[in-house]
Amino acid sequence: MTPPRASGGRCTQDPDGHPLDLYYDTTRYTAPEAQRPALKNQAQAKPNRGVGVRRLDHVNFLAADVLANSDFHEKLLGGRPTEQIQLDSGRVAARWLSYNNKSYDVVYTEDWTGSRGRLHHIAFATDERNDFLRACDLAIVTGIQIETGLHKHAIQQTFFLYVWEPGGNRIELCNPLTRPVLAPDWPLVTWTEAERKKGQAWGLKTIETFHTVGTPYVS
Numbered sequence: 187m188t189p190p191r192a193s194g195g196r197c198t199q200d201p202d203g204h205p206l207d208l209y210y211d212t213t214r215y216t217a218p219e220a221q222r223p224a225l226k227n228q229a230q231a232k233p234n235r236g237v238g239v240r241r242l243d244h245v246n247f248l249a250a251d252v253l254a255n256s257d258f259h260e261k262l263l264g265g266r267p268t269e270q271i272q273l274d275s276g277r278v279a280a281r282w283l284s285y286n287n288k289s290y291d292v293v294y295t296e297d298w299t300g301s302r303g304r305l306h307h308i309a310f311a312t313d314e315r316n317d318f319l320r321a322c323d324l325a326i327v328t329g330i331q332i333e334t335g336l337h338k339h340a341i342q343q344t345f346f347l348y349v350w351e352p353g354g355n356r357i358e359l360c361n362p363l364t365r366p367v368l369a370p371d372w373p374l375v376t377w378t379e380a381e382r383k384k385g386q387a388w389g390l391k392t393i394e395t396f397h398t399v400g401t402p403y404v405s
């Protein structure tokens with residue numbers, strides 16, 4: 187069955203082969219009566235079950251060639267690169283791009299298996315960091331595997347928890363620092379190989395599976 191698509195939708199793909207749906211118009215969400223917010227400037231009442239994530243925040247794609255894919259977003263779609271990892275060899279190993287005033291919406295990370303078109307993770311934002319403590323307890327109650335976190339990324343300074351959902355995809359719960367990108371000439375922040383070896387913001391080492399495991403799985 188073809189999934190429903192926002193009006194004006196057009197399917198394409200990036201150089202790595204990830205399918206992308208482009209659209210220019212959509213229908214704004216109206217919460218059903220039982221989920222109406224108390225304040226009209228909120229989309230929906232805060233959920234009272236589960237983790238209560240607030241919104242989809244960003245998607246992170248694995249890619250055989252990070253620069254080719256980020257160039258596609260920058261030069262064809264108008265994305266702005268805000269941060270990147272550049273190895274001593276000069277190769278760009280990851281790049282974060284923004285389409286609005288959030289500091290990132292799309293990320294490309296190098297796939298060490300050399301595969302193409304794989305997903306690294308989808309991230310959902312919580313209202314506050316306390317939601318992560320509830321998420322951890324819910325994970326052990328429901329048998330959801332925690333991959334890494336709680337911790338804070340050095341890059342973008344995002345507070346994070348990574349879990350594996352039952353379908354086999356990596357999901358991040360994130361609480362991004364409120365750091366709007368307002369300047370049109372926002373400088374691209376480059377992290378070096380030596381800086382990355384220091385690990386995440388508070389010292390947690392980046393786990394090996396971050397560079398090799400994504401969906402679909404490869405052996």
Ligand SMILES: [Fe+2]
Nearest residue numbers: 244246309358
């Ligand atoms: Fe992320």
